[in-house]
Amino acid sequence: MKHLLNLLAAIALLVWGTHLVRTGILRVFGANLRQVLARSIGNRYTAALSGIGVTALLQSSTATALIVSAFVGQGLITLPLALAVMLGADIGTSLVTVVFSFDLSWLSPLLIFTGVVLFISRPATNVGRFGRVLIGLGLMLLALRLISESTGIMVRSPVVKALLASINSDLLLEITTGTVLALMSYSSLAVVLLVATLASTGIVPVEMALGLVLGANLGSGLLAVITTAKAPVEVRHVPLGNLLFKIVGVAIAAPLIGAWLKYLRPYLPGDASTVVLFHLSFNAIMGALLLGATGPIARAVLRLLPKPQQPASSRPHHLDPTALGTPSLAISCAAREALHQADVVESMLLGVLAVIKNNDLRLAEELRKLDDTVDELYSAIKYYLTKISREALGEEESRRWTDIISFTINMEQIGDTIERILIDIEDKKIRKGRNFSDAGMAEICELHARLIDNLRLGMSVFLNGSVRDAQKLLEEKARFRDLEHAYASTHLERLSGNTVQSIETSSLHIDLISDLKRINSHICSIAYPILESAGALAPSRLRSEVLAPKESAI
Template sequence: MSIWNLFSLVGGLAVFLFGMMEMNKHLTSIAGSKMKGIMLTLTKDKYRGYLTGLGITIVNQSSSATTVLEAALVGAGLMTFQQSLAVTLGAELGSTFLPQLVAFPSITKFSTFIVFIGFVLLISAKTKKSRHIGMTIFTFGLLFLGMDMMSSSLKPLRTYQPFIDLMKNVETPVLGIILGMLFTMIIQSSGATTGITIAMAMSGTISLEQAIPINLGAAVGTCITAVLGSITLNWEAKRSAYIHILFQLIGAFWVFILLSIPFQGERLYIWGIKWFTLHVLGTESLARQIAMGFTFMPVINHIIVFPNLKLIVKLFDRLFPEREAPKPFGPKYINNGLIGKSVELSLMMTRKEIIRVSEYIQEMISEMKVAFRSKNTEILGKFSELDSKVDILHKAIMTFLARLSQEELSSEESRRCMNYMYIQNELESIGDVIDKNIMVLAAKKIEKDLLFSEDGFHELEHLIYKVNKNFESLTAALRNDDSVEAMKVVNSYKDKDEEKYKEMHIGRLSKGLSESIATSSVHLDLISYFSRINSHIAYIAGRLTPADQQ
C-alpha cells in the first residue's frame, strides 16, 4: 500500500465523516424545530412511541441525537421515563436506515453528480431553509464520494499479509466487538462505522465474518453520545440514557450467542444473514449482507426485549433506582376527585391552575425581546416547550370545566365556570400567537439575517413592553380577583399605539430606509400580532369586570 493510497484513505475517511455529520446537522435544521413537538404528541403509547423514535431517527440519521432529545424531554418532565423506552427502541432500528442506503454500491457512481446538484442548489439558495436543503444534498454526495475514495484506496490491502493477519483476529467476535465499540465511541456514530465496513467490503478487504462483530460493537459504542448529553440533566433523564446501554447490551449478548453457534460450516448468525439476503432480497452482495447484519441486531433485540420489557425495567430499577423522579407535566390543582365533592373548591382550584397557565405565558412574553435580539434559532425551542406546557394544561382545564358544568350548579357557579372556560381559551390563544406566529417571524429574522432600523426596533420593544405590562396587570387582577385592576387593563387597550407605529414604519419606507424595506413584512406582521395579544388580554380583563359578571 503506497503513501498515495494512505492519503486517499484518510482523505476519504474525512470526506465520509464530514458528509455524515453535516448531513445530520442540516437534516436536523430542516426538521429539528418540529421534532420536539412530534415526539411529545406521538409518544402516548408504546407503539406510537416506537414508530416516532424510528421515524425521527430516519430523518436525523442519529439514534444518539434522538435519545439526547428524549432525555432532555424526560428531564423537563414533558415525557415520562416509561414513554421514553419505546422511543429508544425505535431509534435503534432507525439508525440502521443509512447503512441500508449506503449498501447500494451503484450510488457511489453518481456521487460527484449528487455533489454538483447540491452545490448548484446551495449557491442559488435565497433562504436559510433552501441552503439547508442544498447542503443536505451536497453532503449526501460527499458521503458516497468518501466511501468511493476509501474503497479504492483500500484495494491494495487485499494482498497485504500483515493486514490480512490482523483482520483474521477480528473474526474472533470479542475482539471485533471491542474494536467496533472503541471506534464508534470516538466518532459517535454507529451508522458511520457500518458505512466504513461496507466501504472496506466493496474494496474486498473485509469479509462478512469480520464486519459483523465490528458493527455489533458499534451498536453498543453509539450509546456514549446519549450518556454524555445527559450529564447536565437530572437523574430521571440520565436513566433514560442509561437504559439505552442496557437495551444495546441485551441485543449484543444474543447476537454474540448466535455468532458462537456453528451451523452448516458457518456461524448461525452469519448463515442466517446470507440466507435472508439470497432468498428474500435475491442478492449475494456483501455490502447488502453487512447492512442486513446491522439491521437484524435491533430486530432480534426487540423481539426479545418487548415481551420482557417490564422485567427488564424492574431489573434496571434495581441498578438505577428512581430518585424523586419528576412527575409528568400536568395540572397541579385540579383532578377528577374534586368533581362531585365541592363546586366552590373546584372553581378555586381551577382559578389557581389558570393562573399557572398565565405564568407560563408571562414568561413567553418576557422572553420575546430576547428572541428578536438573538442570532441563534436554538432560543426558539424554549417557546415551543412553554407552549407545549400551556397546551397540556389547557386540555386538562377545559376537560375539567366541561365535566364540572354537568354538575348541579347555581347560576353564579355556572357563570364562573363558563367565565373560566372563556378566559382559559383566550390564554391558550395568546400562547399560540407567540409560538406559532411571532416566533416564526423571529426565526425568519434570524435565518435571513435581517436587521431592524434603530427607531423601528425601539418601537417594537415598546410594544413588547406594553404587552408585558398589560399581561402583568391582567395576571394580578386574576390572582387577586381585582375588578378595578382589570378595568385599568381594559382602558389601556383603548390607547392603540399599534396604528401609530404602523404609520411611522410606513413613513420610513417612503423615505427609502434600507433596514425598514428589508424588514417591512416582519415588522408590520409583528405589530399586528402584538395587537392581537392585546385584544386577547383586554377580552380576558373584560371578563373580570363587573359589567361582564351580570
C-alpha cells in the same frame, strides 16, 4: 502511507457527510419532527414506528435519543414509551444503512452540485438548508466510493493483513474496536457503512465485520449516555435504558454470529449485503423481542439512576440543550424561558402593593429574593442564546433572537427597580411607622393596577407579536406619563394643605410614582421591536418645524 491517508480522508468525509445530513434535517424539519414524535407516541407500537420514521430522516439514533430524552425530562412522555421510540430508532438507522449499501455513486455528483447551488443561492432559508442535506448525502456516497478504491489497494499489504488477523482472533476485541470507532466518529451509521465497504473489498473478513457491527451498535448507545452525562437525571434515563437494551442484544447476538454465517450467508448476494442485513436483523429482532420489556427496563433504569427529591417549587426547565442543533426550536425554548422570567417579575410586582398596604417585612424579603431568580434567568437565557448559531438563523429568527434579548434585559431591569422600591418602603415607611394618606394610597393603587395590566399586555405582545397590541401598549406609555405628572401635582397640593401623612411620606411618594413610571417605560419598550419591524415607528419624535425657528435665531 499515501493510501492510508487517502483512506483516513475518505472516512473523515463519510463522517462529515453524515453530520451535514443530520444537522441539515434538524434545521429544516427539527420542530416538525419533535411535533410528530410528541403526537404519535400513544402506545409503544406507534412510538416504535415514529422512532423508525424520524431516525430514517435524521440518520442518527443518537440525535433521536437526545430529542426523546428532552421529552422525558420535561414530563411530556413516560420512560417506557421513550424506550420504545429508541428501539424503533435503531431499526430506522439500520434501514438507512441498507439503502446506502447499494451502489449509488452515480448519484453523488448530482446531489453535490444541486446542493451547492441551493445552499449558495439561498443560504439563510430552508431551501439553502435542504441544499446542505443534499451536499451531505452526496459526500457520503462519494466517501463510500473512495473508501472502496483505497481499501482495494491496501488489502494487498502484508502489514494490514497481519493487523487485521490479530483483531480477528478475538470477538470481544472486535466488539471493543467497533465501540471505539462509533464513539470517535459520533455515528454508528458511518461505522457500519465503513465496515460493509471494507468487507466488500476483502480487507476485513466477514466474521470480523459482524463483530465490529455489534460493537458499533454498543458504541451508539454509549455515545448517547456520554453526551447526556451532565444533563438532569430525567434526561439521562432514556440513553441508559437504550444502552441496557444494546448490552442485552449484543450478549444474545454475539454467540450466534457463527450460526448466522452458516445458515444465512449462502443466500445473500455479497459480503457488504451480509454486513448491513446482519445490522438490520440485529436491531429488528432486538426490537421485536424487547418491545414488551420496556416497562421492566424502565424500572431497572430508575433503580440504577433514581430521581432526586425535588422541592415543591420546582419548575420545568425550558432551555433544552438538545434543541441547539435546531435554531428555530432553540429560539422557541428561549422565548418560553423569557416568559417564565416575566412571570417571576409579575409575582414581584403583585407583591409590592401587599407590602405597602400591610407593612409586611417578611413578604418584602421574599420578593427581594425573587430578584435573584430574575437575574439568574436573565444570565441563563443570554448564555443559551449565545450558543445558537447566528449563521443558521433566517431573517425572522434573527429578529426574534434580538427581541428575546431585549425582553429579558427589560425584565431584569424591572426586577432591579422593584427591589429598590422594596428597600425604600422598608426603610422610609415600615420601620418608621409611617403611612400614605388615603388620597396618596389611591393614586399608588391606580398606577399599580395600570402597571399590572400593561405588563400582561407586554407579555402578550412579546408572545404573539401583534402590531395592534404593540400600538396599544405604546399609547399606555403616554397615559401613564400623564397620570404620573398629575399625581405629582396633587401630592404637592396636599403638601400645601399641611396634610401630616403627605408631609411624612413625601419623598417616598414622589420616588415611588417615579419608579413605577420607569417600570412602565421598560414594559412599553417591548413594543418598539414589533412596531419597528412593521414599519409603524416614525424616525424621530422631534418636530423639525418647531426646532427650525429656534436654530435660525441662534
